[in-house]
Amino acid sequence: MEPINKVVSVVTPLDRKNVDTDQIISKEFLKRIERTGFGKYVFYHWRFHEDGSEVKDFVLNDERFKGSKILVAHENFGCGSSREHAPWSILDYGFNVVIAPSFADIFHNNCMKNGLLPIKLTVSEVEELLANGQQQPYSVEVNLEKQTVTGQDGKTYSFDIDPYYKQMLLNGWDEISLTFQYEEHIAKYEERVKQSV
Amino acid sequence: MAKNIIEKIWDQHIVYEEQGKPDLLYIDLHLLHEVTSPQAFEGLRLANRTVRRPDLCFATMDHNVPTRNRDAIKDPIARKQINTLQSNCDEFGVELANMDHPDQGIVHIIGPELGLTQPGKTIVCGDSHTSTHGAFGAIAFGIGTSEVEHVLSTQTLWQTKPKTMEIRVNGKLGFGVTAKDIILAIIAKFGIDMGTGHIAEYTGEAIRNLTMEERMTICNMSIEAGAKAGLISPDETTIAYLKGRKHVPEGDAFDKAAATWLALASDEGATYDTVVEIDADEIEPFVTWGTNPAMGSGITSHVPYAKDFESESDKEALKQALAYMGLEEGAPLTSIDIQHVFIGSCTNARLSDLRAAAKVIEGKKVHSSVTAIVVPGSRTVKKQAEEEGLDAIFLEAGFEWRESGCSMCLAMNDDVVPTGERCASTSNRNFEGRQGAGARTHLMSPAMAAASAIAGHFVDVRELQATKA
Numbered sequence: 001m002e003p004i005n006k007v008v009s010v011v012t013p014l015d016r017k018n019v020d021t022d023q024i025i026s027k028e029f030l031k032r033i034e035r036t037g038f039g040k041y042v043f044y045h046w047r048f049h050e051d052g053s054e055v056k057d058f059v060l061n062d063e064r065f066k067g068s069k070i071l072v073a074h075e076n077f078g079c080g081s082s083r084e085h086a087p088w089s090i091l092d093y094g095f096n097v098v099i100a101p102s103f104a105d106i107f108h109n110n111c112m113k114n115g116l117l118p119i120k121l122t123v124s125e126v127e128e129l130l131a132n133g134q135q136q137p138y139s140v141e142v143n144l145e146k147q148t149v150t151g152q153d154g155k156t157y158s159f160d161i162d163p164y165y166k167q168m169l170l171n172g173w174d175e176i177s178l179t180f181q182y183e184e185h186i187a188k189y190e191e192r193v194k195q196s197v
Numbered sequence: 198m199a200k201n202i203i204e205k206i207w208d209q210h211i212v213y214e215e216q217g218k219p220d221l222l223y224i225d226l227h228l229l230h231e232v233t234s235p236q237a238f239e240g241l242r243l244a245n246r247t248v249r250r251p252d253l254c255f256a257t258m259d260h261n262v263p264t265r266n267r268d269a270i271k272d273p274i275a276r277k278q279i280n281t282l283q284s285n286c287d288e289f290g291v292e293l294a295n296m297d298h299p300d301q302g303i304v305h306i307i308g309p310e311l312g313l314t315q316p317g318k319t320i321v322c323g324d325s326h327t328s329t330h331g332a333f334g335a336i337a338f339g340i341g342t343s344e345v346e347h348v349l350s351t352q353t354l355w356q357t358k359p360k361t362m363e364i365r366v367n368g369k370l371g372f373g374v375t376a377k378d379i380i381l382a383i384i385a386k387f388g389i390d391m392g393t394g395h396i397a398e399y400t401g402e403a404i405r406n407l408t409m410e411e412r413m414t415i416c417n418m419s420i421e422a423g424a425k426a427g428l429i430s431p432d433e434t435t436i437a438y439l440k441g442r443k444h445v446p447e448g449d450a451f452d453k454a455a456a457t458w459l460a461l462a463s464d465e466g467a468t469y470d471t472v473v474e475i476d477a478d479e480i481e482p483f484v485t486w487g488t489n490p491a492m493g494s495g496i497t498s499h500v501p502y503a504k505d506f507e508s509e510s511d512k513e514a515l516k517q518a519l520a521y522m523g524l525e526e527g528a529p530l531t532s533i534d535i536q537h538v539f540i541g542s543c544t545n546a547r548l549s550d551l552r553a554a555a556k557v558i559e560g561k562k563v564h565s566s567v568t569a570i571v572v573p574g575s576r577t578v579k580k581q582a583e584e585e586g587l588d589a590i591f592l593e594a595g596f597e598w599r600e601s602g603c604s605m606c607l608a609m610n611d612d613v614v615p616t617g618e619r620c621a622s623t624s625n626r627n628f629e630g631r632q633g634a635g636a637r638t639h640l641m642s643p644a645m646a647a648a649s650a651i652a653g654h655f656v657d658v659r660e661l662q663a664t665k666a
């Protein structure tokens with residue numbers, strides 16, 4: 001995956017809680033056997049009417065946020081299905097960072113494996129970001145190394161991230177290659193199990 | 198020190214641990230299906246990797262498969278996905294119950310049916326309802342496709358040890374109240390993110406009294422409570438279910454295994470990071486009215502009012518949900534008309550579910566404005582139901598009787614609820630568009646869905662059952 005450290009962009013304020021992975025990528029787009037090309041389907045039924053025309057007041061269709069790399073939403077982002085197509089589609093659309101007060105576990109894991117940075121801020125910090133972003137385009141700089149989000153007005157928020165995943169994201173490591181370095185431990189474990197049966 | 202079952206199983210499966218890193222956890226059983234696996238197999242091929250333990254993998258086709266006219270999948274992309282699973286399993290030596298195999302079915306139904314699911318195992322699948330297998334006292338959780346690839350090539354996963362949660366259901370269930378009502382009531386009471394970062398153990402008298410199939414319904418929806426996994430300590434009910442199943446040891450080996458399994462149960466005095474409780478006798482037959490599984494109420498109740506909620510974001514969520522669902526604040530649940538009934542899914546498509554629904558509809562007719570389908574969870578369930586004559590009861594009443602698969606639970610195949618129409622569904626998710634773009638899903642038990650099919654609107658199934666008894 002692509003390494004990620006600094007991201008500078010206006011934030012896209014998605015004023016919703018419990019955004020589930022069915023909304024992020026609807027099932028009719030899960031039949032593809034590739035990892036790529038899902039961006040055009042992200043939030044499909046929120047972006048488009050049934051006749052294919054744009055839903056004007058949906059935030060992703062707002063010209064001011066075109067090209068944004070940072071999505072901000074309320075609690076429990078990514079709940080529901082385990083489909084990794086959700087982070088694939090968010091990344092492919094152009095976002096590199098999602099900021100929310102909390103994330104569903106599987107979605108959070110899936111982000112880490114794909115270089116999509118999930119940032120947890122407090123509820124009030126997220127509300128502030130959303131409010132700023134809704135008034136007028138509001139730009140922030142995300143710095144993973146320093147674990148900070150800094151607004152255009154200088155307002156800085158810091159966030160926690162598991163050091164293991166931080167390294168993986170910063171370096172764009174392939175986790176499977178890393179795990180192969182533990183092959184000896186895996187083989188030993190299997191040997192122990194075999195003997196205990 | 199007294200340990201709970203979650204800690205016991207976790208500790209047994211640690212391959213490697215180090216400060217500052219997640220644990221490297223061994224995986225005992227990896228279930229696969231057509232939708233979340235193709236990119237993982239492709240990843241193996243690109244990196245020139247193999248499947249480390251094909252003997253610990255088992256695959257089936259369920260999400261995408263048609264429930265009628267199976268030989269002709271019209272959608273070429275869907276067909277390609279099905280064919281890809283077949284060729285991947287052939288290439289990497291993974292056992293597969295394909296569409297024509299007698300063991301085919303929804304992955305979370307056939308794992309237990311075949312005895313692949315056993316107490317004490319770590320079980321994963323590229324599907325969030327993997328939590329179902331926790332009913333046996335296993336740590337079972339859903340993973341993404343990158344993790345599927347990781348397990349295929351290493352049989353392990355890096356996992357941060359989750360917190361533990363006890364969900365205790367005290368006392369006895371009232372007349373006509375089912376396992377589905379328990380789990381919907383729990384989620385409505387504590388919220389869809391109550392379990393985030395936790396593995397939950399369900400305990401208490403009401404849980405102990407459940408059959409294995411009912412326990413699977415409960416654990417299935419752990420993910421709807423946001424938990425990574427949900428499980429129930431094994432007991433004699435668990436052992437009796439497992440005995441004689443295809444992949445379960447026999448004779449002395451079974452007795453030895455059974456003793457080990459029973460010893461996994463949480464120790465007396467074990468503690469948890471979080472404990473929540475609910476009284477079984479406060480639970481009614483449940484129906485959801487909104488767009489997530491926590492948006493539900495007992496059948497004698499009504500759609501809530503905005504004023505019932507404190508926070509602005511909850512009021513806003515209610516407004517959005519009701520706009521999508523086409524419902525008014527305060528509407529009695531029994532006043533809501535439906536056009537579709539779906540009895541199926543990994544939550545409620547086992548034999549006991551079909552029996553419960555059949556009992557309600559026997560000798561009655563599906564309402565003229567309702568289309569109703571039954572999709573058995575596996576080919577085995579279908580066969581057993583047919584041997585008992587359940588198919589005849591459903592057909593006689595006006596239900597359609599289909600082949601097994603996920604079907605209208607996520608509507609990836611042709612089984613779709615049209616825009617703006619309303620479905621009483623025994624599945625587990627009522628998210629916007631889940632059963633079709635613009636479709637309105639209401640979750641409930643098989644008995645409640647069956648009763649709605651007859652009435653054409655939601656009804657309290659207990660009234661029907663009471664007159665029958």
Ligand code: SF4
Nearest residue numbers: 326542543603606607
């Ligand atoms: S029945 Fe529904 S919830 Fe269960 S595995 Fe299939 S799609 Fe997922």
